[in-house]
Amino acid sequence: MSSASPTRTRSQRVASVELPRGRFSLLLAELRRGTVLLRLGLAALAVAGIVAMTRGWDPPRDFALRQIPSRDLVATVEFQQLDERATAEARDRARRFAEAVFDNDPMSLRQLKAALMSEVTQLISAESFDTVDQDLWQRYQPPRAEGTPEPTEEQRSQRFARFREALRNEKAQSDFNAAIEAVFAPLEQRGLLESQPIDANSEEILIRPAGTEGFEQVATVRSVLIDNVRSDLGLTLNQRLPELDLSQHIAARLRPDLMPTLKRNSIATRAQQDAREEQVKPVYRTFQAGETLAPAGKPIGEAELALLELGYQQRMVERSWTDRILRALGAAWIHAALTAIGAVGLYRADRETLIQLSRYGLLWGCVLLTLAGVALGYGQAWSVELAPILMFAMTMAIAYRHQSAMLLTAAVVASAAIGVGMSLSEALLMLAPAACGIVLLDAVRHRSTLLIVGFAAGLVAIATKLALGILEGLPLWPTVQMSLIVGLWCLVAGSLMTCVLPVIEKAFRVQTDLSLLELGDPTHPLLQELIRRAPGTYNHSITVASLAEAAAEAIGARGLLVRVGAYFHDIGKMLKPGYFIENQGQSVNQHDSLVPAMSTLVIIAHVKDGADLARQNKLPECIIDFILQHHGTTLVEFFYRQAKQRSDEAGSDSAVDERSFRYPGPKPQTKEAGVLMLTDAVESASRTLVEPTPSRIENLVEQLTRKRLDDGQFDECGLTLEELRLIGASLIKSLTAVYHGRVKYPGQETA
Missing domain, CATH: 1.10.1760 (Arp2/3 complex 21 kDa subunit ARPC3)
Incomplete structure (x- = not known):
């Protein structure tokens, strides 16, 4: 059977061609991602x-207190403002014209009525004018008009006789008593007022029986004012009594003894004033649309602000x-x-x-x-x-x-x-x-x-x-x-x-420069521990920090951040300081007893150990990034070559896996991390120069820069070729200053 693929038609071949998706398709694909949807949802909630x-x-609002408007601010709708002054005046007027409340105690009137009945009975029971109580009869005499002569004894006797004649029988006395009751009834009910109230309604008052809080009656001030009652008493008696002389005598007796029975109740009067005040409706001032509320060129004050706010609120109420x-x-x-x-x-x-x-x-x-x-x-x-x-x-x-x-x-x-x-x-x-x-x-x-x-x-x-x-x-x-x-x-x-x-x-x-300066203090516990355990690594870090700071500033990066990162970039070496050349001195190299793969693991471990130490001591993430990225994914070249050489000498057919001799990374993610990587490599390599002349330093820097660039270590940090050139120039200048030539004294030999 033939295994060849079946022949496709022209339409099938055309349909199999897939063009790159357009921007709209890519956008829809992104929007389907859960993380994108979550962020869009948060943005929608925030909006x-x-x-x-x-x-x-x-x-x-287009106004504010003390704002100086460049144009007149006018009312856009009709609204009302409470006129506090007019309302206060109306309420004050209502209080002043509220009826005063008086308590009526008619006991004195009842006593006067009883005394009158008793005295009249005593007078009419006298047999003659001579036997009557003259002092008592004198109290019933009407006052003499000015210029009128004193009445004679005979005239006085005749008046007394007419008084007795008017009440000569029981029917007349009964009618008299009924008339007196009728005269006193309204007085007892309304009471008598001594003077007109000056701080309340001058026409009407409220009267209630003394000792009660219920029934109240309205009475005119004139009807209860005692002077008016005394003046009207004669006319009232004339209407009730059949004889004019009799009414005059009774009026003369009653007028002087009529006493006020009404006493003002301050608490009830105040309550009545409060009630009248509450009945007053607020007085409003109406502003028409187009009326100026705040003139241009003047700061908006409290009064103008209140008007503008009322107009704004009314406009909001009218919106649909x-x-x-x-x-x-x-x-x-x-x-x-x-x-x-x-x-x-x-x-x-x-x-x-x-x-x-x-x-x-x-x-x-x-x-x-x-x-x-x-x-x-x-x-x-x-x-x-x-x-x-x-x-x-x-x-x-x-x-x-x-x-x-x-x-x-x-x-x-x-x-x-x-x-x-x-x-x-x-x-x-x-x-x-x-x-x-x-x-x-x-x-x-x-x-x-x-x-x-x-x-x-x-x-x-x-x-x-x-x-x-x-x-x-x-x-x-x-x-x-x-x-x-x-x-x-x-x-x-x-x-x-x-x-x-x-x-x-x-x-x-x-991390601001201020916090970085505090973090880069040499007395930091980690740095002090590094000095104690790995002094060579500490000196290396200090030198790298100085070189890297100058190089970072040459390209406009944060030099202080690089310097502090360089202080801590090798702190992982303090756990196994003897495996690193700068801490060995004249002692035996401990890597001589290890295979290259094991030595590589020890060397690479300082990156992870340093990151763990940094997190344990709560160093910022930006410093931890320097620790993790300062070697990137570079090759531990010395041990890789050693392993490859041993493999070749042993005649092994299997090639040495280069990936096993590379740092885990990541590659530098920032320009500052890229600067530190290159500076660390250059400073370490410069220590191997026998005669560190400027030309040799320059060749070393260019060689290491090219190697890192070709290895792709700067692909993710954003460093450009021009910036790499500037970094190299700065490192050459700094290293030349460190290894500057010295005057050779007689007998001095080159080390």
């Missing part, structure tokens, strides 16, 4: 949080749910677009932030915390929102590259401006000092660095505020005041950063 935090469904939903979706889209811009920038410059979920979440936490600070501070009197923006910018400058920090800060400022309604000038005022802080925050070598950066950012903020105020035509002196305030907040932000710097370093796992 939703930003919308909720800034109330993205409502338009932001459709408007709210649409605006929330629009705000979410803008925040998502800004998020995408920041993500693209990080992907190109600081990809590790997107790869490591912890750093990704931490970044979002900083963004949300900053926007929360802006949302809380914006609209206050002292421009507090500048401080969180500047602190965010400085944090990003410490944690990431400057281009990433600048992009993230710009995105956060834009998001904050959209969320809280900043104007273009306010957004520029936020961005200018933040950009200054990022540019100046290159290295934090001293604790005062952050204060200096805050001071410089404050100067930029002051200049920016003044320039924007001049461009908008705002009054000079208020603008100067606000400029000084924003400058002060920048200084405050720098001061706060000095306090939170250790937290930032630990959270973002970064």
Whole structure:
């Protein structure tokens, strides 16, 4: 049977050709990955949080306390403002015109009525005028008008006779008693008031029986005022009694003895005043749409701010749910677009932030915390929102590259401006000092660095505020005041950063120059132990540190980071110091008793041992990376050649596996790690030079650089050929200075 493949048709051959997938297909493939979906979900939650935090469904306020508007701020809808002064006046008027409450005790009137009945009975029982009690009868005499002569005895007798005649029988007496009861009944019910109340309603009062808290009746002040009752008493008696003389005598008797029965109840009166005050409805002032609420060119004060806030709240009440939903979706889209811009920038410059979920979440936490600070501070009197923006910018400058920090800060400022309604000038005022802080925050070598950066950012903020105020035509002196305030907040932000710097370093796992200087202290326990156990390795590390720092600075890398990394890069050798040539001295080489493969394992082990020691002593990850990467995946060439030679001499058919003689890696991942690798190799090899002349040093450096380059050790660290040339030149210069020529004295021989 033939094993040849069947012949395919033309269409089958065409269909078998697969072209590379396009960008859209690649994007869909990436979106299907769980890790990508998780990060997109976190970003969506963060965007939703930003919308909720800034109330993205409502338009932001375009006013703030002490803000100087460049145009008149007018009402967009009709609204009302509580007129506190008019309301207070109305309530005060209601209290003043509330009815006073009086307690009525009619006992004195009842006693007076009983005394009147008894006295009248006594008078009419007298047989004649001569036998009547003259003092008693005198109390019933009407007062004499001025200029009227004193009545004679006969006239007095006749008056008494008419008085007795009016009450001569039982029926007349019964009618008299009924009339007196009728006269006293309203007086007992309403009571008598001595004087008109001056701090309450002057027309009506409330009366209730003394000792009770229930029934109250309304009475006019005139009807209970005792002077009015005395004046009206004669007319009342005339209407009730049949004889005019009789009513005059009774009135003359009663008028002097009528006493007030009403006593003011202060507690009940106050309660009545409170009730009348509560009944007063608030007085509102109506503002029409288009009416000016805050004039241009003047700082917004408390009164203007209250009006603007009322107009804003009324406008929010009149908005429909459709408007709210649409605006929330629009705000979410803008925040998502800004998020995408920041993500693209990080992907190109600081990809590790997107790869490591912890750093990704931490970044979002900083963004949300900053926007929360802006949302809380914006609209206050002292421009507090500048401080969180500047602190965010400085944090990003410490944690990431400057281009990433600048992009993230710009995105956060834009998001904050959209969320809280900043104007273009306010957004520029936020961005200018933040950009200054990022540019100046290159290295934090001293604790005062952050204060200096805050001071410089404050100067930029002051200049920016003044320039924007001049461009908008705002009054000079208020603008100067606000400029000084924003400058002060920048200084405050720098001061706060000095306090939170250790937290930032630990959270973002970064090392500033300040922490590196503390870490590189020779008194560090690991370095002290290295001196004690492996002094040759320590001297080698110190020399490598000096050479590598200069080489790193030659290409613009972090020289201090390389120097500190070089201090610790060989700490693993302290566990077996005798197996490394720099610690052997004149003693026997311990590798003579080992096969090359075993010697290689011992040599390679110092990398893993060093990393374990570093983690045990809680060294930063960036220093551990130097320990793991300073040899990359290079070949332990001496023992490899030795093994190969022994294999050839033994006539073995199996080739020596080169992979068994290579370091486990990884290869250098940063430029700083690449610098340390090359410096470590050059410094070790330079010790073997018998006559380390400049030309020999140069040849050595070029040879080792070429070997590492051809071996692919610099493929993952981003070093360019030009940077490798600069590193080599720096190493040549430094080694030449170390091995400089000396004057040869007579009799001196070359070692």
